[in-house]
Amino acid sequence: MVRHPVAVFLAMVFSVNIAVALVPVLTQRDILPFDLAFYESLGSIFGVALPAFLVVAATGGREGVRDLASRCLRWRVGIRWYLFAFFSVPVAVLLCASAVFGGALLDVLAEKWALLFTAVLPQLLFLILFFIVAEEIGFMGFLQARLQDRYGPLKASVIVTLPFALYHLPTLMVENGLGLARLHIALGFLGILAVLQMFGRIVIMWLYNNTGYSVLLVGLFHSSFDATTSAFGRTFVVPGPAETAFLSGFVIPSAVVAVFAGLVVVFTRGRLSYRPERASQPADVAPPQAHG
DSSP states (O other): OOSOHHHHHHHHHHHHHHHHTTHHHHSOOTTSSTTOOHHHHHHHIIIIIHHHHHHHHHHHHHHHHHHHHHHHTOOOSOHHHHHHHHHHHHHHHHHHHHHHHTHHHHHHHHHHTTHIIIIIHHHHHHHIIIIIHHHHIIIIIIIIHHHHHHHOHHHHHHHHHHHHHHHTHHHHHHHTTOOGGGHHHHHHHHHHHHHHHHHHHHHHHHHHHHTTSOHHHHHHHHHHHHHIIIIIHHHHSOOSOGGGHHIIIIIHHHHHHHHHHHHHHHHTTTOTTOOGGGOOOOTTSOOOOOOO
């Protein structure tokens, strides 16, 4: 761990997540509501968050663990960052979908507004508590933050995209019933997904740097995106026939993030608001102030 922390972390991530992906194949998976897979939660907590803390404990000792835990719980940031994390993607998707579908979308919103509180919000909370924040503890709090200090923010975002995409390979194969004989099909889909995920990693790298290195805020943004592409997208952004679901529930949110990532790269000149002098500090040092 001390000599090769990144390699050891990734080895644990892939081995644990491949192992837990066997669970839905051998047993029933309908344990959690909102069509969320229990094995994915196990993979996030025990296959990503826990390995991150183990490697940090081995390389940085108690001080390193305190630092990572502090960044995971860092909630004292400007309210504007909470608004961005929770509402930027769904609001942008609604605006884009309104331009595509017109008045039909408004009719759906008026008819199904109560589902915001009975379907979308509960799923968002489940994602935050049992899935995404744990996932980002490893991929952002440990891996991407470490690579940023070494290679810079933009290159780190691109590098992390590959292991982050491969991390989703077991889920992709299980959910689509793809055996090893069809691995090439899964890898083809994964390649497309990786390109889209790269834009997401750029945006959350920028968000991480602007919130005083808050893994929590990164997790909130990631959860909001996932809820937008699932419960929110299916409920409110599909006013037409079922075949429009792919457009409104996946293409539009992905395009929104891609465009925003491009703007962030251009306006920050690729620095993504990173300030090397404010690189990750121990927990007993005052956290950097959020900046624009």
